[in-house]
Amino acid sequence: MYLLDMNIKKYLKIGLLVVSVTLAGTLLTLRLTGLSPGHPSAEEYANAERSARPGLWLKGEVAQEALTNWDWVN
Secondary structure: HHHHHHHHHHHHHHHHHEEEHHHHHHHHHHHHHHOOHHHHHHHHHHOOOOOOOOOOOOOOOOOOOOOOOOHOOO
């Protein structure tokens, strides 16, 4: 019985390690290749009622001060 418990723990550890390595590899690949937000055409904007598909990393300058004028959004 004890030997069976050790085998289950061993397989769980191996399974968790495989999942962790796969997840880390996927995130590293996406970080290196980039997954920027998609910007659909104007017709797709209207049909989807949203501005873009989400991405993982945004590129550009980091804002250093608070934005007070949001008129450009509309």
